[in-house]
Amino acid sequence: MKSATSFLLAARQCEIAELEELARTGELVGATGRFIHALQRERGICNVFLSSHGSRFASQRLRQVEECEAAEREVREQFEALETDAQRVRNGSRLFSRVAVVLHALDGLPALRGRIARQALSARDATVAYVKLVTGLLAVVFEAADSATDPKVSRALVAMFNFMQGKELAGQERALGAGVFAAGYIDASGQQQWRHLIESQQACFRVFTDFADTEVLRADQASRDPAALAELERLRRIGCSTRRELDPNLSQAWYEWATRRIDAMRAVEDVLARHLRELCEARIAQARSELRDQRAMLAALASDPAAETGASFGPHLERSVLGMVQEQSRRLQQMSDELDAVRTSLNERKLVERAKGLLMAHRQMTEDDAYKALRQMAMNQNRRIVDVAEAVLSLAEVLPGGSG
């Protein structure tokens, strides 16, 4: 019959198995980050290529497609390595479903590239297609972060997800700015959208700063080039506040400064990925050594002559086992508490998703329009988008025809 101590050891083994799975997830997240970066570059290059009617960046585009394909192979290998065996993966149903969405979109990538090469679609439509693909990849990273059961690893994954999300928003800002400067003109709604992209980035980087390890934060600080940031801020100011015509020559400068910043972020992502890997390795080693200690202690207790006297352990051993059981219970409770605190930030994203779903269902909106409506409300009311989402959801509860 299984005893208290066998469950004690089983709990520890589960913990190790969970950590090992997290380590594999970390590899997947790392490869996804590299692929997203390549896609972001390809998106930017295609934008210029299509906007210039094929006169610029034609060869850069072909080189970038090759780079992107290499990064894609790496991600596909990680997907391949996922154990799709039911029951073996935490959060499997949602993670696999996100992967299915991504793989389906990837299957359509060659056709998209063909249309771009033939200039058979607008720069805007091409951007939308790339944004969709990156969003799908970020959703995979989100599910990975959401499945973490170790608070330290979960912190690192939340930091990483928010950094990647902030970087993607920076990429979208790069595309917007490049288009605006190239057109030589921006209207009020474009300016509002630009400001909102800046604010959303800042929100992501705030969460990143709250959750990232000091070593990662130092790398992030070191990666920032003050001269580049100053130049970027100057161009942002011109784009976001000028009412007169813009100098189309600024498009190239903007693109290059924004790219320099985004490439620096890529280096930070590498540090984040390395930190995550080391963290998992350290936690696994620690849990393994604790399991060994527990086993050794239980073996010593079992061979203690006092154990022979009673039907069960003697009073001395009794206390030792009780101590171990209580200690482990207390430690797991504490870990679970820490985890809840970390996950608050993930829940904020889920609130926005829920509000979006509500608008889609009740106002017959597309996903994109629902998000835009939320963003517009946030901008109008000068509130965070998550607060608007919460307001929408609580309103739905009191209105008839709600999600009841």
Added chain:
Amino acid sequence: MKSATSFLLAARQCEIAELEELARTGELVGATGRFIHALQRERGICNVFLSSHGSRFASQRLRQVEECEAAEREVREQFEALETDAQRVRNGSRLFSRVAVVLHALDGLPALRGRIARQALSARDATVAYVKLVTGLLAVVFEAADSATDPKVSRALVAMFNFMQGKELAGQERALGAGVFAAGYIDASGQQQWRHLIESQQACFRVFTDFADTEVLRADQASRDPAALAELERLRRIGCSTRRELDPNLSQAWYEWATRRIDAMRAVEDVLARHLRELCEARIAQARSELRDQRAMLAALASDPAAETGASFGPHLERSVLGMVQEQSRRLQQMSDELDAVRTSLNERKLVERAKGLLMAHRQMTEDDAYKALRQMAMNQNRRIVDVAEAVLSLAEVLPGGSG
């Protein structure tokens, strides 16, 4: 190479595996409920036995111990059937750790009964020991509820956990009232404690009402005997508001009315357990049939002549696969949203646990004292205990030496 469709099917298989695990968890929860009920009766009987210095309930006690041992064997069998194989059980590390605590306490039960038979401990100490054991068993039920990934099943488990918790509080109220009437006296702090037990029960049953299925709610309504409730309320009023001496003869009447109410709750628990089982079976059957449909559709698509023409599916099939991928993604998102809503109620309990942990760490309190301190604050401020817990936690964030 794994395709989008293979991940689509894998996601569905994960869902089925999760539901099957939930069904097993439901059996464990059901057996735990029966065992808790037996322990609650044993606790009440021991209370009378020890308070009367062994003159009353001596034979009832022996019969109840036998009943309790049978229920214990059933729970141990369920524990035995848990796959302690790492990676196979969601939430394994916490669930197994809770089971270890319970098994360790169960190993000490024969010794506790020996001391009770020899009247070697007070009624109060015996009650404390039983309360601890029941609390450990309820923690197992909580972890089971916390690991559910299906919103409907999660709702049923949250309803069940709160009902069981409310019933345990009713059992503690029975013990308190029996002791008070037997002593013929109650002081202000005893009255406050009594009122608090009533309010905490009501809070649990409110959550139960919010989450339980209509069939279960009907069974709960039908189980209530208005005459018994009126008598119970009359005795509560006497106990909670009288300042003069109490009639010791009321002890027996109180015990019997309270027992009648608790036994009726046991019947509702059976309905809850049956509902949970049927729900799991229905959800598994549904998911299996959807998986069959998906497979059949994919097979039909693959054999479609249009598929032969392109490297991938033809445009028609392309749309079908996309539809399936999007539909599944949307459905899982919706399930995940519903699940978050359900889990809010579980998070409230976790808030209280975290506040307790904080008081234990920073004020060097025992777990029991920490809970009493929170309860006292709630009573003094006339607030819900979860609100007090939240206040304690947010205060800790701004104070030095907090959990940082």
